[in-house]
Amino acid sequence: MSLVRKNIFVLFLIQGTNYIFPLLTIPYLSRIFGPTGIGALSLAQAIILYLVMVIDFGFNLTVTRKISIAYQTENQMEINKLYTHTIFMKMLFLLIVIGIIVICCQIIPQLINIKILLYIGFISLLGAVLNPIWLFQGVQKMAILLVPTTLSKLISLLLIFVFVKDKGDLNFAMFFNCLGLLLSGIISLYYVKKLNLAKFTRINYIFAKKITKESSYIFMSYLGSSVYTTMNTFIMSFFVSLKDIGIYSSADKVTTTAQSLMTPMHQAIFPHLSSFTNKDEYLVKLKKFGIILVGFAVCISIFIFLFAKIIVSILFGNEFYESYRVLQILSLLPIVISLGILFGQWGLIVIDEAKILGKIYIYAGFLHLTYIFLLLHFWGIYGAAISIVITESIVSLVLFLVFLKRISKLKS
Structure with a gap:
């Protein structure tokens, strides 16, 4: 088995623990808390996920690429510097976002109602700081992460089934969900030290x-x-009830989980493409891996659309029946997002055009705001689903056109 295939396989297992374990709790939690409880939980988790993105700050891609190059040239000093300063900056961002969210929880009504859940979510933020997945990707030792990921998720899973029993246990559900990421980070740092993958160095501002x-x-x-x-x-x-958010979020969880099936391929192939030296060789590899990725995404989308009712019934129960319509709308996303990965992460980032990629997403965000409120007003959660599909489709189309333009100017 080649190194790329091995890393893809390992990352599939890791993603399996990240998403399959939580999927095992969804039928249980959905029937305990109902749409309203799940809506509160989903809103808090969405905000925490947003804050994790802020803390990661793009290091998971740029630092992975730099570590991959340093590893190939056996430059351990560079790896140590990247390891130290990445964790240092993520810790700094952690302190900033905690301060901001505490203030916001005092003045924004939507956050006041779920502030305890958000405070509990700070556990996940610390886990995001401590978990150096970018280091393991860069040195292509992803198999090591199987132990911390599987163990931490298993502990969280068991704790949920033991301690979460009724509607009053919503805080416990949030705590045990967040605990897994923290445990994974702590165990991962232990392996970094044990295997001497990197060491902390003096901070250079x-x-x-x-x-x-x-x-x-x-x-x-x-x-x-x-x-x-x-x-x-x-x-x-700001437009719909927590119950409706629960209905929407349940469908969103399914598509997010389905999209995560592509993540192992994306993460394993990205370092492999990043170290290209010849344009023609790169394009051959991009086409080869792209066909596999997009083909896989098409299969996922078709499956979700055809079996939406069955998926919702099994995972969430009768109270979430309306979720299946949202799920069918969102079923297009795996295809659209696979194209975004192909021409964005594997394309523009690899050919060192990350700056233009950032601009595209920023403009897309502003564009999204021009119609999301209107669609929410007229069609509620269905309008929200439609707006995401529209925006993601526009982004992938623009990424494709820009990549074609930029790659034509790249020297062989």
């Missing part, structure tokens, strides 16, 4: 500023895309 600036273009792209992904749930909270 100039170097910290440099890697942060280089990652800012990726962060801006995430920030733009977050308007129509993670922040969509928060936007909905």
